């Protein structure tokens with residue numbers, strides 16, 4: 001492993017691409033190796049044991065690519081397995097919870113912060129605990145939004161789609177009534193619903209995107225450890241999935257704004 005090695009990024013599916021998009025902007029000279037566990041998504045409805053097992057298999061696969069850092073671009077993994085990964089991995093690790101909580105605490109003006117995520121993320125209270133550690137005065141309102149993951153995985157994300165609007169209203173109503181001025185999109189799938197969520201919550205509510213904050217945090221860690229590459233050519237990311245690549249390629253292509261056909265490789269994650 002050296003400064004020329006890649007950064008390994010993983011998620012339970014394609015939600016982590018919201019983070020990859022930010023990594024490509026923030027660190028264009030870094031090589032990204034992405035793994036999306038499309039064969040086993042969702043993680044957010046599973047037990048701690050299973051999420052831990054999957055998280056370590058995903059990290060072990062990325063380590064076969066000799067990565068210099070591992071990023072869990074998944075709110076669920078970061079919340080449930082983050083501490084164990086940080087302890088056990090031999091390379092720097094970050095999840096999405098800490099960088100995102102840090103920004104939310106700085107952004108809120110009225111001290112009322114909403115957190116939306118999967119059932120596992122909300123059940124772990126990871127964001128709430130972190131936010132209240134950073135500022136014991138903030139009030140945190142949590143809401144699990146499991147159907148958001150299905151909407152995203154199926155591409156039902158348009159702000160004018162009746163189903164999208166209905167589900168957004170159903171999940172976000174209590175946070176709106178509570179008067180939050182900041183909402184953490186605590187699952188990496190959710191930035192794809194950003195417009196629909198913002199339409200419902202209104203302009204005065206700041207949405208904090210975990211991908212953007214995490215990419216900036218990873219850049220800081222690599223800089224501090226002298227691990228940023230000095231090869232200033234723009235790199236093309238590599239993508240791996242655990243189910244057939246076709247569906248992933250079309251949604252990922254739309255999302256990253258590039259033709260992804262025949263660029264994604266299927267692997268057997270159970271081997272790791």
Ligand code: DGL
Nearest residue numbers: 012042043044075076188
């Ligand atoms: N991307 C995952 C997260 O950030 C959500 C999808 C899942 O449930 O696996 O929590």
